Amino acid sequence: MAPATKKRRTGIEGDCEVRAKETIGGLSSEEAMEDISKEEDDIGGRTLEAESRAGKPPKHPSSEQEKAQAVGESYESKSSIFRMETEEMLSEIRVDYRKRMAPVENMLHKLRNIIEKIPRKTDTTASILSHLYLLIDEVEGEMQKLEIRIPFPEPKPGADIKYKFSYEKPAYMNIAGSYALRTVAKQREGFAIDLILQMPPTIFQEKDYLNYRYFHKRAYYLATIASAIQGSGLDLQLSYSDLHGDPLRPIIVVAPSGSNSETDFTASKCLIHIIPAISKNTFSLSKLRPDKNAVRPVADTVGGSVPPTPQYNSSILADTTYLGHLAQLHEMSSEAKAFKDACLLGRTWLKQRGFSSNISRGGFGHAEWSILMSLLLKGGGSKGNSILAKGYSNYQMFKAMLQFLATHDLIMNPLLFGVELGSVLWPKGPNVFDGKFGLNILFKMTEWGYHLLKHEAEITLKLLGDPLIDHFEEIFLHRLDDPCYKFDTLAYIPIPERLDKDSGLNPLLSFSQRLYDMLSIGLTDRAKLIHLTLPSTSAQPVRVNGINQSIAPAKQIIAGFLLNAAQCNRTVDHGPPAGHKDGASYRAFWGDKAELRRFKDGSILESVVWCTKDSKKSIYNQIIQYLATKNLGGEIGTHVKFIGDEYANAVGGRGGVGLFQPTMAAFENLIKALRNLEGLPLAIRQVSAAAPALRYSSVEVPLFSSGRLMQPADVVVQFESSGRWPDDLIAVQKTKIAFLLKMSELLEKSGTVTRIGLENIDYPAMNSAFLEVVYHEGSAFRIRIYHDREQTLLERQLLNKDLPGKKRDEITAALSEHRRRFIVGPLHTQEVQKLSHRFPALSPSIRLLKKWFQTHLLSREVSDELVELMAIRTFVATSSPPNSVMSGFLRTLRFISLWDWRSEPAIVGAVAKNTSETFGAIRTSDPAMNRYVMVIPTEYDPTGTTFTESGPRKVVAARVTSLARAAVGASFKDMFVSSTRDYDFVMHIEPKYTLSGVRSKGSKFKNLQKTEITSQDIAKLGLNVPETFVNELNDIYGDTIIFFTDGNIIAGLWNPSSASGRRWKVNIPYSTIPQVGRNDEEVLKLNKMSILNEISRLGGEILAKIEIIKK
Secondary structure, eight states, X not given: OOOOOOOOOOSOTTSOOOOOOOOOOOOOOOSXXXXXXXXXXXXXXOOHHHHHHHOOOOSSOOHHHHHHHHHHHHHHHHHHHHHHHHHHHHHHHBOOHHHHSHHHHHHXXXXXXXXXXXXXXXXXXXXXXXXXXXXXXXXXXXXXXXXXXOOOOSSOOOTTOOOOBOOOOOSEEEEEHHHHHTOOBOOTTOEEEEEEEEOOGGGSOTTTTSTTHHHHHHHHHHHHHHHHHHTTTOOEEEEEEEGGGOTTOEEEEEEEOOXXXXXXXXXXXXXXXXXXXXOTTSSOGGGGSTTOOOSOOSSOOTTOOOOOOHHHHHHHHHTTOHHHHHHHHHHHHHHOTTHHHHHHHHXXXXXXXXXXXXXXXXXXXXXXHHHHHHHHTTOBSGGGOBSSOTTOOHHHHHHHHHHHHHHOOTTTSOEEESSOGGGSOOOSSOOEEETTTTEETTTTOOHHHHHHHHHHHHHHHHHHTOSSSOOHIIIIISOOOOHHHHSSEEEEEEOOSSOOGGGOSSHHHXXXXXXXXXXXXXXXXXXXXXXXXXXXXXXXXXBTTOOOOSOOOOSEEEEEEEEOTTTTTOXXXXXXXXXXXXXXXXXXXXXXXXXXXXXXXXXXEEEEEOOOTTOSSOHHHHHHHHHHHHHHOHHHHTTOXXXXXXXXXXXXXXXXXXXXXXXXXXXXXXXHHHHTOOSOSSOEEEEEEOSGGGTTOOSSOTTSSTXXXXXXXXXXXXXXXXXXXXXXXXXXXXHHHHHHHHHHHHHHTTTOEEEEEEOOTTOTTSOOEEEEEEOTTSOEEEEEEEOTTHHHHHHHHHTOTTOOHHHHHHHHHHHHHHIIIIIIHHHHHXXXXXXHHHOTTHXXXXXXXXXXXXXXXXXXXXXXXXHHHHHHHHHHSSSSOOOSHHHHHHHHHHHHHHOOTTTOOOOOSSOOTTHHHHHHHHHHHOTTOSSOSOOOOOSSOTTSOTTTTTOOOHHHHHHHHHHHHHHTTOOHHHHTOOOOTTSSEEEEEOGGGSHHHHSOOOOSSGGGOOOSOOHHHHHTTTOOHHHHHHHXXXXXXXXXXXXXXXXXXXXXXXXXXXXXXXOXXXXXXXXXXXXXXXXXXXXXXXXXXXXXXXXXXXXXXXXEEEEESOO
């Protein structure tokens, strides 16, 4: 299959510029990692061995075999295309080191010279030159005179410490990290070059690894270097920052001044990190194992033991690994040709998902990816075999890394290199232990950060395995790090002003672990994943009185939750049985909420019951706030801010399909009533729903309040086949009317209210009648009859070459309407019904999305079905579908903002293999997109045009995209504020003629609200004055004005082709006024005021006023 070409959106979102790519496609995915090595050069084609096993296909393949063949062809086509896309992206994100790095290379040489010239502190009074070891007060006094801050980590050294400080020239200076490995990628915020300074072992003592002594001496060493650079006269900006968010390891950040001076390296778009290090022989590795303690209490514990300090120990060991890891990575890049490119792919994938080496952003970034991949290329498998093969391509290596991260549980099964499993007591969290350096390379990862990384790897693997849709942009180009789009709900939890300093070496991390454990226990299976985002540490000025130009981090933790849709709204939690040994701990955890309850099966259990009545908070947010208040204090609990509930509350809460139960029950009663009718000439074969209210997707919930009629819901009735149906289209419509009259007569005998209505009076080839059925509790249905031969009769007329053009247009429109209303529409309703039960958040997400379209006056141009398909795609196109209204709504808006509808269809579900060719044919036959603008193929509508033929037109589709892009990142309140300044004029409808005004209004007093449907209500059934008026205006002025409405106002845009001046001619279809144009030529201009006056007269009392926005 040769897929149609498209122009790919340029740019890694938020990062570097990527040249437009001209192809689309995808790739295959193998279920087991070892299968990756069997891939062909085109990545994803079947192996010869598999083909030989398959044998020759049968002469008449079944539909399943045809599907399998289509998938195979898709694999073969998409695999090579994905490789092309990958190579194209890599070529764009690679840095041109010669062209771009010259200024910073010059600065690195200058810094090296400055550091080498820093004098060794010596005692000139001694008989021989020796180190001058300074006491703490001398160190602080020295730097105070130089106005240099010493970045001592907490706890700072006390005045009574006995160890001393010294400085000597670095034993070794070198560039390390991605710059040295040449795996830097272009990105908007630039990158960092790591300048490693290996401190000489002579300035340390054997036991300096204990009680922060190493880190205090390291801080003084760093301050000495900062003072030298500060005093060198170079035009630079210096600051201290915690390396990867580790508060024990500050570094110097050298930034360009931006002054265009000789030493300015702004053009290189990077920073320089000066990082102190030590050799791995400085301290004994055995003393710094994860199960050892290196922070001793002030007084030795008598007869007890001290807890291990794995985080502290790892911070020291990490300073010993820079040059060793650099050598290891260089070695692997020479042995595996694709290693560097696989590192670049990993870097891009991680960054787009918000991961980095910083503790606050997961603790797993490009460095960890590269080191882990180098280890897996050497071993990690059974019997010491390597997990990755050095002969892999960059794609295969990238995919194998994802496969490893997704399938290997590094918490339950640590990955060890050079050490036995039982030799060390491993700390809680993910472990990849490199015995060569004695370091767990994932020591900065938290339990929640690892679970999120594993989750993202699982999602990407499934995207890679999609044989039908190309997910290249989603995998590499789109930013997916916004928590509102990543999680189903969010809670912003304040951090206490004073953290418990005795809770651990890193009080914030200890508090976060306590919070995570509390939420995990409290939410149980309501949440599939809990993730905490900690505030990043801010940079500090080098000078004592320097101005801190960095933004102070927010003092709150962002808790993100991926919900379990089936359990998250459960009202009762069951605990242990009465008298069980765990009962006491259960009651201690839940406090006053815990109570003993007897259940229908006779069991008596500790239980917690949550309230759903009159609560604007979801149950899971009630739990979070209760636990925060009980365990963290009332001050924190009352200030927890939740993001997510406001989205659900905007459409009536979290009821989902349950809100529509009365409507669906009424529909079932209608089906029974129709099937029980006796006296019809033909038996009813099928009754199908074909309305938003019957597929859980109408903005307003029908029958939500008593005494109020619902808008009539479309229903399609099909009778048993019969040869007595006429072969003339007009006669078919008259036969339908006869059937409807008979059905009306029979239904009225049982007391049901019915009305016959006419439609499409001027178009005899279209359906001409319907039957409205109204029940006293408020349900109303509009029945139309489907005759299966009608489509054949319409198609037969189109084959007539002598058919006049106007008549052909009418028949074409009638055929499209017939397919939409009677064939595809009911199938679409069935699909939405099925998916709404499968995805509980789908129904409210669709309804909120429709409300958004309605707010921005777009619902007239964008059909209900099109909006529903946009939302459905969000749920079915990912292996991690949304489980809340917020995530469903926001992810759909994000898709709309990114969808290039000009050059690609939005595929929903499994579609035919020739979708690309079909889309290409549509664009070829209609390059100006006058008929089809947006194309959304589905299994029941392969062309994807049934619900888009009537709109939106190009100008409206462009506005949809523009509004969606503006909504991404906006607050919930701002998303639903519509501006009319972009329109030319706005007509305000009198309130009594709006949809809400036409309906009967109930009393504000509940006991006085009417509960019965009156004849006056039935007379207004289906009456939509604004919509009827707009349709009439469109029939008259549709070539001149584009109309928009939300039911309260009608906005208009003048058609540019009509508004511009034109030469005089007869039969111009709109009011004009003569004016003098260019070259004194008389032209006819659109007489806008005359047209608006005409509209005002047509509207009469319907219109309150007409506001002219643009004159």
